[in-house]
Amino acid sequence: MxxxxxxxxxxxxxxxxxxxxxxxxxxxxxxxxxxxxxxxxxxxxxxxxxxxxxxxxxxxxxxxxxxxxxxxxxxxxxLHTWNSHQNIYTSSGTLLPKAKAASLSTLLWDIIEEAFEYSEAHGASIPETASLYDFIAEKVIEKIPGDDETAREDRKLVSEMSEMWGAYVGHPVSRQSLKFAWLEECCGGEEMFIETxxxxxxxxxxxxxxxxxxxxxxxxxxxxxxxxxxxxxxxxxxxxxxxxxxxxxxxxxxxxxxxxxxxxxxxxxxxxxxxxxxxxxxVGILEKVYITFPTAFWTEGLEDNFAGYTNWLSPAYASDTNPHQWPQEIWNLAAFSPENRRPTILFYIYGDCSTYITTLVRGKADAEHYTLLDAFFKPYYSLLPNFEEGKAECKPKAILSTEWQKDELNGNGSYCNFQxxxxxxxxxxxxxxxxxxxxxxxxxxxxxxxxxxxxxxxxxxxxxxxxxxxxxxxxxxx
The missing domain is CATH 3.50.50.60 (FAD/NAD(P)-binding domain)
Structure with missing residues (x-):
């Protein structure tokens, strides 16, 4: 056989x-x-x-x-887990007191967690036109009542802080679907970085x-x-x-x-x-800009207590380079374990800001790429502790930026989102x-x-x- x-x-x-x-x-x-x-x-x-x-x-x-x-x-x-500290600069460039920054940030994330729960429980009845920002704006009024100046200012700050949600999904919070916000719930987990x-x-x-x-x-x-x-x-x-x-x-x-x-x-x-x-x-349009200095001047005297991340809310002091007042956010890569630390700050930019930056430097020679990006981001890093104009340690050594939205094989963007x-x-x-x-x-x-x-x-x-x-x-x- x-x-x-x-x-x-x-x-x-x-x-x-x-x-x-x-x-x-x-x-x-x-x-x-x-x-x-x-x-x-x-x-x-x-x-x-x-x-x-x-x-x-x-x-x-x-x-x-x-x-x-x-x-x-x-x-x-x-792996690196960020500390709970954060720096928040107001639209005038003033650094919020740490206690207030922590309190308002906690409030904002509590509201976002509520939005996830509400979205998952009531998605069928939520209008398709409702955004995550709509939910935040309503809850801010509920959780910070009153018509005194402090209440009004705190509500304004939380609303401006919510704009940084875009750094998670690649588009403004006003375009994030509330109906399907629960699909973004992974963004509420513990934040970690690979250090190397x-x-x-x-x-x-x-x-x-x-x-x-x-x-x-x-x-x-x-x-x-x-x-x-x-x-x-x-x-x-x-x-x-x-x-x-x-x-x-x-x-x-x-x-x-x-x-x-x-x-x-x-x-x-x-x-x-x-x-x-x-x-x-x-598809989100999230980009990253890495700015490396000779030393991590912003941590001098602060050891490991410098904030894991820093926000600049609706900056009104950079009208020549940022007339739209796009908010900015950095992660402090000098906070890594001693053997992996680097004097680098990492900006996350999204939406129209990321499109503007990517287009601004597209095809530019290295020297012009550096000059253009330094001019855009200097109003923010110059507010960090210990910055001194003209000091060598405060002048960037290198600036790198991603261009996902210009890359066809990357799908001309970053990752999926739900608008x-x-x-x-x-x-x-x-x-x-x-x-x-x-x-x-x-x-x-x-x-x-x-x-x-x-x-x-x-x-x-x-x-x-x-x-x-x-x-x-x-x-x-x-």
């Missing part, structure tokens, strides 16, 4: 070699699949490797599942794919042709060079912004519900997350993550893992 013919391993194409794609490949390899990864860049790593020096924040709810935190611990990557780089974490994530998958770099996908039914044919992928490949399954891990701009790449067209989801979910007017954000996420298994097409990425980790690196990792597991389970059932 002839031996039965050995069944070949199913072959899966993963489009995109970021966190979600690499994790998906790892899971598939563990289940015996052949995996080919197409990556449009000349390197793997996606958005995780677009940070200057790799520095990036990491939020998590204490006690919750967080694979990136767990990988950081496993790889001895140092993602290098060790990334090595752990990427090693299985590097060892077991075929990775093709500079391979830009332009067309994906899906069968009308699973059993009718395989799924084909066409690249920019006109090469055509066939696979048993394809997993798209490209950013949401890329999907929005490349819907026509899918033939036949994607189901209407998925197209709606891609259109309805927004006023969206009708069924949870359904939109679920639709994209479900994908088209009947057409051998799947989606992964931070925009398809579990609700508690949407818009995060951990969410991207978890989404890749989930899709890999789903594909493996489907083949087990065959």
């Amino acid at each position: 002839a031996a039965p013919e050995k069944k070949s391993q199913p072959h899966v194409c993963v489009v995109g070699a970021g966190i979600s794609g690499l994790r998906c490949a790892d899971v598939l390899l563990q289940h015996g699949f052949q995996v080919t990864i197409f990556e449009a860049r000349e390197r793997i790593g996606g958005r995780i490797l677009t940070q200057p020096e790799g520095l990036t924040p990491m939020k998590h709810a204490t006690g919750g599942k967080h694979p990136i935190r767990d990988l950081a611990i496993a790889t001895s990557t140092p 780089t993602y290098e060790s974490i990334f090595e752990a994530i990427s090693k299985p794919a590097l060892d077991g998958a075929v990775i093709q770099l500079k391979k830009r996908v332009t067309k994906i042709t899906t069968p009308e039914a699973r059993n009718s044919s395989k799924i084909s992928v066409t690249t920019e060079e006109g090469q055509k490949f066939e696979f048993d399954e394809v997993v798209l891990t490209t950013p949401l912004g890329w999907l929005k701009r490349n819907k026509a790449a899918f033939q036949p067209a994607l189901p209407e519900r998925i197209l709606q989801g891609m259109e309805n979910i927004s 006023v007017g969206i009708k069924d954000a949870a359904g939109d996420v679920k639709a994209i997350r479900e994908g088209c298994p009947e057409r051998r097409l799947w989606f992964a990425g931070e925009h398809t993550a579990p609700f508690e980790e949407l818009g995060t690196a951990a969410g991207a990792y978890m989404s890749g893992e989930a899709v890999g597991t789903r594909i493996a389970e489907k083949y087990k059932a065959i």
